[in-house]
Amino acid sequence: xxxxxxxxxxxxxxxxxxxxxxxxxxxxxxxxxxxxxxxxxxxxxxxxxxxxxxxxxxxxxxxxxxxxxxxxxxxxxxxxxxxxxxxxxxxxxxxxxxxxxxxxxxxxxxxxx
Amino acid sequence: xxxxxxxxxxxxxxxxxxxxxxxxxxxxxxxxxxxxxxxxxxxxxxxxxxxxxxxxxxxxxxxxxxxxxxxxxxxxxxxxxxxxxxxxxxxxxxxxxxxxxxxxxxxxxxxx
Numbered sequence: 001x002x003x004x005x006x007x008x009x010x011x012x013x014x015x016x017x018x019x020x021x022x023x024x025x026x027x028x029x030x031x032x033x034x035x036x037x038x039x040x041x042x043x044x045x046x047x048x049x050x051x052x053x054x055x056x057x058x059x060x061x062x063x064x065x066x067x068x069x070x071x072x073x074x075x076x077x078x079x080x081x082x083x084x085x086x087x088x089x090x091x092x093x094x095x096x097x098x099x100x101x102x103x104x105x106x107x108x109x110x111x112x113x
Numbered sequence: 114x115x116x117x118x119x120x121x122x123x124x125x126x127x128x129x130x131x132x133x134x135x136x137x138x139x140x141x142x143x144x145x146x147x148x149x150x151x152x153x154x155x156x157x158x159x160x161x162x163x164x165x166x167x168x169x170x171x172x173x174x175x176x177x178x179x180x181x182x183x184x185x186x187x188x189x190x191x192x193x194x195x196x197x198x199x200x201x202x203x204x205x206x207x208x209x210x211x212x213x214x215x216x217x218x219x220x221x222x223x224x225x
Contacts, residue, residue, distance in 0.1 A: 036214075
């Protein structure tokens, strides 16, 4: 079945460091891929998405490229801030589903000043 | 601002009690979802609904039921709460076939 695997955390970085959170997926067909972010005490919110191979999603300085050949959707940011401290979830939606997403287990990021 | 509202942020219940978790969305979305979130396990889908009075089981429906009598409201019911249902419960809604889910802030349930 479909699944998402993302790197385990927690990840601790200093402010202005480069961030990569790895995400790989297993799916039949051509899924859409998403990154969601959960700030402390809040629900999840969509960070970025990509719907087909080679698409790049971007938002708030974060980027991720849909790589079909490596079945990956790694999240990157060139210079993290303390306010980026949160839990990040990679997710996929099978094209045939009603809109349900399959989530990875989440990666907690802590950014120190 | 679009909004998904969960009725209770924190609940403490006793084993065997019946528990209702309510969720309301104001975006006229067709789809609504209930997930539970546990450390190290991520989000797991309990039930979802794609229309009024329609429901589909997710990955972990055992011990739960749901009700959707109106489009904007989706309720999660624990008929007889058990300690292994202590968790964070997240409600979400979406337009059909978009994959963009809007989440509530969560309801943290503790079953003693």
